[in-house]
Amino acid sequence: MKQTFAIGIGGAAGQGVATPGDIFAKIFSRRGLHLNAYNAYQSIIRGGHTLLTIRTGTEKITNMGDRIDLLIPLNQDTMDRHLQLLTAGAACIYNADTIKPGPAADGVQLCPLPVSELADITRNKVAQNTLAIGAGLHMMGIGFQAPEEVLREQFKKKGEAVVAENVGVARAGYDYAAANFMAFPNPIPKTDNRYAILSGNVAMAMGGAAAGVKFYCAYPMSPSTGVLHWMAAHARKAGIMVRQVEDEIGVINMTIGAAHAGVRAMCATSGGGFALMSEGLGMSAMIETPVVVINCQRAGPSTGVPTKTEQGDLWQMLGAAFGDYPRVIAAPLDIGDCFKLIPEIFNLADRFQCPGLVLCDLLLSEGRLSVHPKDLDFNQSIDRGELITVNANGNGAQSAAATNGDYKRYKITDSGISPRAVPGVPGHIHTVATDEHMEDGVLISDEFTNPVKRRAMMEKRMRKVAGIEAAVPSPTLSGPPDADVTLIGWGSTKGVIEEACEILNEEGISANQLQIRWLVPLHGEAILDILRDSRHTIIVENNYSGQFARYLRSETSFVPDGHIRKYDGEPFMPHHIVEAVKQQLAGQTKLSVPMHEIMV
Amino acid sequence: MATSVQRVSQQLTMADLKGKVDPDWCPGCGDFGVLAAVQKALVELRIPTYNVVTISGIGCSSNFPGYMNTYGMHTLHGRALAVATGLKLANHELTVLVTGGDGDGFGIGGNHFVHSMRRNVDLLYIVMDNQIYGLTTGQTSPTSRVGMKTKSMPFGNIEAPVNPISLALAAGATFVARGFSGEQKHLTELIKQGIEHPGFSFLDVFSPCVTYNHDNTYQWFRPRVKKLEDDSAHDPSNWMAAMEKSLLWGEEIPIGKFFERTDVSTLHGAEPVLNDGPLVHGDLNVPPDVARSFVEELM
Numbered sequence: 011m012k013q014t015f016a017i018g019i020g021g022a023a024g025q026g027v028a029t030p031g032d033i034f035a036k037i038f039s040r041r042g043l044h045l046n047a048y049n050a051y052q053s054i055i056r057g058g059h060t061l062l063t064i065r066t067g068t069e070k071i072t073n074m075g076d077r078i079d080l081l082i083p084l085n086q087d088t089m090d091r092h093l094q095l096l097t098a099g100a101a102c103i104y105n106a107d108t109i110k111p112g113p114a115a116d117g118v119q120l121c122p123l124p125v126s127e128l129a130d131i132t133r134n135k136v137a138q139n140t141l142a143i144g145a146g147l148h149m150m151g152i153g154f155q156a157p158e159e160v161l162r163e164q165f166k167k168k169g170e171a172v173v174a175e176n177v178g179v180a181r182a183g184y185d186y187a188a189a190n191f192m193a194f195p196n197p198i199p200k201t202d203n204r205y206a207i208l209s210g211n212v213a214m215a216m217g218g219a220a221a222g223v224k225f226y227c228a229y230p231m232s233p234s235t236g237v238l239h240w241m242a243a244h245a246r247k248a249g250i251m252v253r254q255v256e257d258e259i260g261v262i263n264m265t266i267g268a269a270h271a272g273v274r275a276m277c278a279t280s281g282g283g284f285a286l287m288s289e290g291l292g293m294s295a296m297i298e299t300p301v302v303v304i305n306c307q308r309a310g311p312s313t314g315v316p317t318k319t320e321q322g323d324l325w326q327m328l329g330a331a332f333g334d335y336p337r338v339i340a341a342p343l344d345i346g347d348c349f350k351l352i353p354e355i356f357n358l359a360d361r362f363q364c365p366g367l368v369l370c371d372l373l374l375s376e377g378r379l380s381v382h383p384k385d386l387d388f389n390q391s392i393d394r395g396e397l398i399t400v401n402a403n404g405n406g407a408q409s410a411a412a413t414n415g416d417y418k419r420y421k422i423t424d425s426g427i428s429p430r431a432v433p434g435v436p437g438h439i440h441t442v443a444t445d446e447h448m449e450d451g452v453l454i455s456d457e458f459t460n461p462v463k464r465r466a467m468m469e470k471r472m473r474k475v476a477g478i479e480a481a482v483p484s485p486t487l488s489g490p491p492d493a494d495v496t497l498i499g500w501g502s503t504k505g506v507i508e509e510a511c512e513i514l515n516e517e518g519i520s521a522n523q524l525q526i527r528w529l530v531p532l533h534g535e536a537i538l539d540i541l542r543d544s545r546h547t548i549i550v551e552n553n554y555s556g557q558f559a560r561y562l563r564s565e566t567s568f569v570p571d572g573h574i575r576k577y578d579g580e581p582f583m584p585h586h587i588v589e590a591v592k593q594q595l596a597g598q599t600k601l602s603v604p605m606h607e608i609m610v
Numbered sequence: 611m612a613t614s615v616q617r618v619s620q621q622l623t624m625a626d627l628k629g630k631v632d633p634d635w636c637p638g639c640g641d642f643g644v645l646a647a648v649q650k651a652l653v654e655l656r657i658p659t660y661n662v663v664t665i666s667g668i669g670c671s672s673n674f675p676g677y678m679n680t681y682g683m684h685t686l687h688g689r690a691l692a693v694a695t696g697l698k699l700a701n702h703e704l705t706v707l708v709t710g711g712d713g714d715g716f717g718i719g720g721n722h723f724v725h726s727m728r729r730n731v732d733l734l735y736i737v738m739d740n741q742i743y744g745l746t747t748g749q750t751s752p753t754s755r756v757g758m759k760t761k762s763m764p765f766g767n768i769e770a771p772v773n774p775i776s777l778a779l780a781a782g783a784t785f786v787a788r789g790f791s792g793e794q795k796h797l798t799e800l801i802k803q804g805i806e807h808p809g810f811s812f813l814d815v816f817s818p819c820v821t822y823n824h825d826n827t828y829q830w831f832r833p834r835v836k837k838l839e840d841d842s843a844h845d846p847s848n849w850m851a852a853m854e855k856s857l858l859w860g861e862e863i864p865i866g867k868f869f870e871r872t873d874v875s876t877l878h879g880a881e882p883v884l885n886d887g888p889l890v891h892g893d894l895n896v897p898p899d900v901a902r903s904f905v906e907e908l909m
């Protein structure tokens with residue numbers, strides 16, 4: 011099993027859970043460790059309950075794991091909720107002045123800090139947090155230099171007195187732990203690696219910048235707002251026009267307007283905002299102006315649980331806009347992939363002049379992961395397809411060739427792709443229309459309805475589907491080929507299924523994994539070829555009705571042996587999947603819905 | 611709109627502005643007059659046709675771009691202004707005309723209408739206001755008068771109409787005018803001014819629907835419309851006076867330029883990202899040192 015160490019920090023919103031989280035994350039990252047952070051929180055600015063889990067280790071960490079090694083409850087509520095999760099070897103550091111521990115399991119070390127004795131709590135309101143950081147780091151076997159350095163950076167702007175006070179408080183906690191608490195048996199390791207720590211939202215925003223996005227707009231909506239925040243903060247350096255718009259209908263239409271002028275344009279939202287964009291997507295497809303739209307799923311329907319994760323929007327994406335039209339839909343597999351996917355999907359959208367849809371979710375959008383800097387390479391190949399602009403400008407577009415006035419924007423071609431001139435190019439004047447139109451853009455709906463022409467234009471657009479299918483790789487199986495069980499997932503569940511497979515393999519149940527990244531095109535035949543040889547197939551997904559299972563069946567008639575589903579707002583933990591697989595292989599059930607044991 | 615409009619050297623003719631097809635509006639529709647006035651204004655302003663984009667929503671009047679020989683976008687019902695905003699920000703060297711009807715602009719597109727004005731997006735928005743839904747065969751519109759009987763309100767409209775001029779003034783439009791399709795020369799002049807105004811130009815045009823609106827006909831408008839330009843006391847820089855004039859309705863209805871100010875930055879003018887020229891002409895790549903700093907921030 012992976013050697014990892016996980017810290018859980020919990021408290022009310024506004025109690026400063028994030029700061030110790032950031033400090034631990036920075037310290038782990040500077041020790042050359044991987045980490046994964048997930049914050050379970052509520053839609054409350056002050057109060058409520060939040061639990062931040064940070065898991066670290068020398069190997070790649072793909073999910074929050076099954077175990078908390080160190081719990082730091084910042085209030086009684088957190089202690090009451092989570093102490094019983096701790097098992098032998100774990101520890102709990104808490105403020106002995108204000109928090110009383112309940113019954114703990116055997117082998118759990120309770121570490122009360124006499125906060126008012128160790129720090130002047132009238133001066134420093136978050137002294138308990140800083141003391142706990144110091145104490146925890148000592149128990150993890152980390153030298154004091156690390157927190158000193160990070161605290162110095164954290165409080166630099168507030169002046170030397172504040173730095174000195176916080177370093178002093180941390181030191182008091184560190185020394186108190188040395189004298190009173192037992193250190194963890196395995197000190198936190200160190201490597202020479204260096205990783206960047208980022209959320210999926212930051213990764214998608216940066217991926218957009220790397221893809222050459224020059225126009226980004228949004229209406230704030232959790233959990234997609236982080237994309238807007240990164241874009242807005244870095245717009246001027248990256249030369250990106252970033253706008254906050256009156257609603258998501260405005261967002262999609264502005265994005266299309268900018269894309270139509272010839273720039274790469276992107277927007278992000280969540281399920282509710284995406285619903286408002288549906289008609290606009292149809293326009294993108296009909297006028298053949300490529301845009302990339304990100305949907306960061308949260309638990310629905312309707313306002314749902316705005317701060318919780320779910321994979322519940324697959325059918326909304328599949329059914330978005332009316333009529334048949336070519337498009338690409340992809341679900342990033344992890345936070346690193348959030349970056350990588352955006353330039354890829356822009357190249358497809360530009361080549362095939364259709365919408366590119368990214369189906370992310372809160373787990374990736376707001377989770378944080380260590381990513382190797384080489385996986386955040388801005389030097390991406392850009393393919394703008396058959397685009398005609400005034401000057402080529404090194405952007406991959408063609409500059410305008412002389413025409414005899416016979417330019418046809420929707421020229422019927424074998425590939426279904428017609429050269430796309432942008433406004434401002436002499437000799438290529440045309441009107442694009444959401445009404446059905448002829449090759450030259452003139453409407454057929456109002457002037458005269460012509461079934462032959464309608465059919466020709468429909469077939470022209472839909473011919474792009476074959477090209478898209480050829481351009482997108484089909485999914486592959488990972489793990490032992492001849493396994494007892496094949497776990498099928500899509501998008502963000504990749505990491506947790508991977509770890510569940512590792513655990514199953516260690517326990518003597520051979521398991522492999524088929525993870526789907528491209529939802530449209532799906533490559534149903536290739537999937538069937540893989541699954542035909544599987545002994546036992548189980549689809550794992552974060553929704554109630556088995557949206558992917560239903561989609562796979564509709565496209566291939568494939569019915570799996572079982573399902574593992576979760577729709578309580580929280581992500582899967584590895585043991586949820588492991589236990590469900592064992593039950594299903596033993597024939598106890600075909601549908602497992604694991605209970606989330608952490609009450610957040 | 612645009613301050614630095616590019617001009618062609620040779621004289622344009624009306625034929626240069628004519629689109630691939632002829633309008634399919636009902637004979638006598640007010641929109642014919644608006645189309646002719648727009649084409650005339652572009653001829654007189656000598657703007658290269660390939661640098662003009664005409665953008666519309668959906669409705670009778672939204673078929674407009676197809677009748678023009680400029681770049682055109684016939685978008686979604688109510689969304690033309692949002693599309694136009696994105697297009698203008700991506701290439702602010704283009705001259706952007708947005709056309710549509712009262713249902714498109716004040717009904718389904720009302721949100722974008724208000725926000726485009728407060729943003730001072732640099733474009734000319736012409737609403738062919740016929741106080742009725744035409745393409746859907748005659749229902750009440752946001753500008754239909756109280757009491758007007760239509761297929762959707764057969765016992766008479768009980769909702770107060772929106773006042774587009776007051777609304778535009780309140781929302782911060784920097785050029786607010788009203789024209790009448792039956793006053794060609796006057797309308798052409800307003801369109802020219804609206805195109806040359808730096809910022810959001812709103813032009814509400816009485817464009818009678820001869821098929822479905824039997825209340826607000828040419829005959830009804832003609833004796834009522836009074837040109838603000840004929841009133842020597844009218845000062846278009848006085849917002850309060852413009853607001854008062856906007857409330858006049860009845861025996862005397864003012865047309866002409868209600869208000870104009872040029873001291874407010876346009877949306878594209880206020881954004882330093884555009885200092886080096888239109889985004890569409892720029893390099894797609896983020897400079898390597900900037901890209902490196904983005905990654906280093908996270909380490």
